[in-house]
Amino acid sequence: MSDTLSASRLDAADREALLDTATPIVIVGHVDHGKSTLIGRLLYDTDNLQDGKVQQIIESSKKRGLAVEWSFLLDSLQIERDQGVTVDSTRIPFRLGNRQFVIVDAPGHRQFLRNMITGAADAEAAVLVVDANEGAQEQTRRHAMLLRLIGIRHIIVLLNKADLLGFDEQKIRAVEQSVTDLLAQLELKPSLFVPASARDGDNIASRSEKSPWYKGPILTEALAAVPSGNTRAALPFRMPVQDVYRYDDVRYVAGRIERGVIREGDTVEIGTQGSKARVAKVARWNAVDSNEAVAGESIALVLEPDVIPARGDMLFLPHQAPEKTARIRAHLFWLRQEPLRVGESFRLRLSTAEHQVTVASIDSVLRLDDLTEQQAEEVGPEGFAHVTLVAGEAIQFDPFSPGTSDGRGVLVDRNQRIVGGAPLLGPADLKDGHAIHPSAGEVDSAQRARSKGHKARVMWLTGLSGAGKSTIARLAEKKLFARGTDAFVLDGDTLRMGLCSDLGFTEADRHENVRRAAEVASILTQAGQVVIVALISPLVADRALARKIVGEAFDEVFVDTSLATCEQRDSKGLYKAARDGKIENFTGISAPYEAPTKADLHIRADGATAEQNADALVTHILSVI
Amino acid sequence: MDHLDQLEAQSVFILREAYRKLKPLAMLWSLGKDSNVMVWLARKAFMGRVPFPVMHVDTEKKFPEMYAFRDEYTKKWNLDLLLGYCPPVEEMDPTLPPAARSAARKTAGLASMIENHKLQGVIAGIRRDEQGTRAKERVFSPRGASHKWDIRNQPPEFWDQYATPHEEGMHIRVHPLLAWREIDIWRYVERENIPLVDLYFAKNGKRYRSLGDSDITFPVESNASTVAEVIAELETTKTSERAGRAMDHESEDAFERLRVAGYL
Numbered sequence: 001m002s003d004t005l006s007a008s009r010l011d012a013a014d015r016e017a018l019l020d021t022a023t024p025i026v027i028v029g030h031v032d033h034g035k036s037t038l039i040g041r042l043l044y045d046t047d048n049l050q051d052g053k054v055q056q057i058i059e060s061s062k063k064r065g066l067a068v069e070w071s072f073l074l075d076s077l078q079i080e081r082d083q084g085v086t087v088d089s090t091r092i093p094f095r096l097g098n099r100q101f102v103i104v105d106a107p108g109h110r111q112f113l114r115n116m117i118t119g120a121a122d123a124e125a126a127v128l129v130v131d132a133n134e135g136a137q138e139q140t141r142r143h144a145m146l147l148r149l150i151g152i153r154h155i156i157v158l159l160n161k162a163d164l165l166g167f168d169e170q171k172i173r174a175v176e177q178s179v180t181d182l183l184a185q186l187e188l189k190p191s192l193f194v195p196a197s198a199r200d201g202d203n204i205a206s207r208s209e210k211s212p213w214y215k216g217p218i219l220t221e222a223l224a225a226v227p228s229g230n231t232r233a234a235l236p237f238r239m240p241v242q243d244v245y246r247y248d249d250v251r252y253v254a255g256r257i258e259r260g261v262i263r264e265g266d267t268v269e270i271g272t273q274g275s276k277a278r279v280a281k282v283a284r285w286n287a288v289d290s291n292e293a294v295a296g297e298s299i300a301l302v303l304e305p306d307v308i309p310a311r312g313d314m315l316f317l318p319h320q321a322p323e324k325t326a327r328i329r330a331h332l333f334w335l336r337q338e339p340l341r342v343g344e345s346f347r348l349r350l351s352t353a354e355h356q357v358t359v360a361s362i363d364s365v366l367r368l369d370d371l372t373e374q375q376a377e378e379v380g381p382e383g384f385a386h387v388t389l390v391a392g393e394a395i396q397f398d399p400f401s402p403g404t405s406d407g408r409g410v411l412v413d414r415n416q417r418i419v420g421g422a423p424l425l426g427p428a429d430l431k432d433g434h435a436i437h438p439s440a441g442e443v444d445s446a447q448r449a450r451s452k453g454h455k456a457r458v459m460w461l462t463g464l465s466g467a468g469k470s471t472i473a474r475l476a477e478k479k480l481f482a483r484g485t486d487a488f489v490l491d492g493d494t495l496r497m498g499l500c501s502d503l504g505f506t507e508a509d510r511h512e513n514v515r516r517a518a519e520v521a522s523i524l525t526q527a528g529q530v531v532i533v534a535l536i537s538p539l540v541a542d543r544a545l546a547r548k549i550v551g552e553a554f555d556e557v558f559v560d561t562s563l564a565t566c567e568q569r570d571s572k573g574l575y576k577a578a579r580d581g582k583i584e585n586f587t588g589i590s591a592p593y594e595a596p597t598k599a600d601l602h603i604r605a606d607g608a609t610a611e612q613n614a615d616a617l618v619t620h621i622l623s624v625i
Numbered sequence: 626m627d628h629l630d631q632l633e634a635q636s637v638f639i640l641r642e643a644y645r646k647l648k649p650l651a652m653l654w655s656l657g658k659d660s661n662v663m664v665w666l667a668r669k670a671f672m673g674r675v676p677f678p679v680m681h682v683d684t685e686k687k688f689p690e691m692y693a694f695r696d697e698y699t700k701k702w703n704l705d706l707l708l709g710y711c712p713p714v715e716e717m718d719p720t721l722p723p724a725a726r727s728a729a730r731k732t733a734g735l736a737s738m739i740e741n742h743k744l745q746g747v748i749a750g751i752r753r754d755e756q757g758t759r760a761k762e763r764v765f766s767p768r769g770a771s772h773k774w775d776i777r778n779q780p781p782e783f784w785d786q787y788a789t790p791h792e793e794g795m796h797i798r799v800h801p802l803l804a805w806r807e808i809d810i811w812r813y814v815e816r817e818n819i820p821l822v823d824l825y826f827a828k829n830g831k832r833y834r835s836l837g838d839s840d841i842t843f844p845v846e847s848n849a850s851t852v853a854e855v856i857a858e859l860e861t862t863k864t865s866e867r868a869g870r871a872m873d874h875e876s877e878d879a880f881e882r883l884r885v886a887g888y889l
Contacts, residue, residue: 091753091760114781120783122783200852245672247671247674283672410783417780417787417788421783621856
């Protein structure tokens with residue numbers, strides 16, 4: 001073949017097919033059972049290799065004193081070629097007749113499980129490669145389990161290296177039976193077994209004369225028969241909000257439709273808050289105008305009234321609400337190198353939503369040697385388990401279902417690292433021994449109020465750094481104490497010394513800081529105290545969370561000092577450091593401050609003394625307790 | 626939805642994630658076909674706007690047609706263009722083969738732009754089908770403070786959940802075109818009528834299939850002078866796209882070494 005590019009026409013049917021969506025196929029199996037060789041052979045035999053590639057592989061093989069090493073096609077990294085292992089997954093486009101596929105090669109080595117998941121999670125079908133001579137090995141079991149957890153139902157088992165058994169029907173049937181039994185334990189039913197030799201090309205793209213007894217489809221025929229992706233358009237509408245933009249005075253609610261169809265004029269319900277709005281416009285740029293959009297499309301909706309949903313809010317049609325619960329049963333595949341224990345907290349990412357969750361119980365752990373589910377205290381590195389997750393608020397989700405994007409939870413640790421996959425199965429029943437049962441107190445709040453002479457209340461002081469929150473809080477505390485009111489200050493720096501010393505200043509950490517402060521304030525109100533919280537708490541959403549945690553006895557107090565005044569005071573030297581770029585995410589400089597729009601008390605602090613401001617706060621407190 | 630619709634929807638999703646999660650963010654604009662498609666996809670995602678700067682890391686060795694194109698479309702598309710320049714080749718790793726050494730200038734130029742603008746996210750238009758090491762990439766690919774790509778320790782990425790920066794000084798390379806193939810790019814160019822530099826179209830029996838620096842990029846033989854003809858040509862060719870890129874062919878690992886060091 002020359003370097004000259006020649007133009008010739010494909011027929012109309014071919015051209016049509018090339019525009020179809022590619023079907024991802026993942027190739028899995030134990031190390032050395034021949035995955036990479038299979039892929040190389042498959043691409044070569046089906047004429048899917050570019051000229052340069054073959055030459056490259058021949059050269060790289062020669063250099064290492066090997067015969068043509070097909071795995072080099074995918075193992076494009078030096079370490080992979082030198083050590084003969086696949087380090088990371090690869091995706092290679094592949095055309096078979098008039099159908100497009102993407103082949104995903106997943107590393108077989110145990111420590112590379114996370115790379116395998118990276119490649120395999122969205123596959124429509126899997127080819128499980130099993131060395132016919134060796135039978136199923138540990139990675140065969142592990143990978144099969146993973147196929148089950150990520151919901152791949154169509155599995156083709158390739159009994160590779162059948163030449164080592166001389167393509168003997170009886171011997172091959174025996175291996176087939178043992179693999180069938182193994183998969184049955186995982187509730188997996190392979191659609192097909194193909195006896196093959198990837199190295200020699202037997203039953204891959206052409207029928208082998210060495211196995212005349214085998215009448216089933218060869219691999220390429222089996223792939224061509226894989227059903228293409230399920231249509232999600234027929235399911236109830238779901239669009240998780242990805243972001244909200246405002247351009248030219250129009251607010252666009254951006255997101256990808258995960259299921260169903262949305263039409264202009266439809267009324268949608270927004271997240272757990274239950275507010276409703278009408279879809280005034282399905283907005284697109286440079287596209288054929290259409291008043292509807294279907295599953296898979298990334299679009300923007302203009303809503304009426306002009307509500308402002310938050311990222312993560314699910315949009316759905318009112319009579320088709322998803323599940324809503326704070327206790328969730330989940331499968332788990334655990335990717336961290338240290339074990340998981342009960343009580344650990346994570347961020348659960350579910351589509352574009354994030355929730356704080358705690359592992360309330362490890363209900364069972366899968367033992368890979370015999371595939372039985374066992375009770376265990378912890379989930380080991382790269383283990384599989386059933387767990388119960390508990391969240392601080394109700395989570396909306398559709399239970400995990402293969403072929404959809406439903407319930408695909410991912411656990412993220414404090415350092416923003418993905419540590420596990422957690423397909424959400426459904427609401428968890430409260431079981432004895434696992435449930436959290438806060439015991440009701442024998443002393444109620446009315447009794448406490450009578451005894452103290454005042455009611456409990458939380459004053460949540462928000463404002464810029466240097467606005468004077470702590471000063472006002474301390475002065476008010478002193479004044480209240482002097483007149484017998486049981487008041488106590490929780491300020492940001494004190495919290496960060498101890499309770500929140502593990503937190504930084506990212507948006508997620510600040511959110512957690514606010515949550516903890518609110519929980520402590522809530523407990524103190526149960527003890528009958530007036531709690532004055534002095535915390536920048538820059539985001540509306542975080543303060544809304546605090547109000548939710550504390551409940552009715554919550555007042556938002558805006559200590560309104562101009563940025564110029566705060567920066568001029570700069571009592572801690574923080575503004576200077578932020579301006580010099582030494583502090584990231586500094587409120588007012590490099591991070592946003594969202595001022596309250598209707599605070600319960602608005603202290604305009606600029607023109608007044610701290611004493612006057614504290615008096616204003618005390619007056620307000622006395623009027624509500 | 627057809628194949629192009631699906632690729633477009635996924636890329637838009639990725640761009641919106643990047644815009645939401647990485648600040649400050651910028652997009653590389655090399656003026657080639659892929660990066661023009663990428664700018665176009667950003668306009669899709671943000672209702673006709675590109676709400677972050679585009680960066681051209683200029684080796685000052687591009688074709689004149691490319692500079693003219695840049696000036697024209699910066700204005701037409703209302704882009705916030707950041708320019709960065711590359712240090713001289715004499716300052717590059719002398720153990721690299723010559724063309725790769727020349728390409729390494731771009732890595733250095735990019736690195737200083739990332740530092741100067743304190744970028745947390747850099748959107749780049751690489752595709753898996755271009756080159757073996759690119760096939761190993763993540764959509765959100767974390768880079769340490771030295772901008773190095775740690776191939777052996779890439780974070781998991783599945784179900785559209787992406788890595789975000791978690792250490793001081795690190796940034797994320799965002800790859801919204803990873804799943805696109807060369808022919809998808811061209812079909813999308815045709816469908817959306819996206820302008821390209823003329824060098825992609827045949828004159829006197831030659832055209833450029835991939836554009837880089839003028840001294841290390843070579844044309845291929847072709848008579849395809851329109852987008853439709855290029856598509857027809859690609860439907861049957863078996864020659865690899867980067868056949869005209871010298872640095873890919875100098876030694877087996879030249880490209881990998883470049884990429885590990887932070888090249889695209």
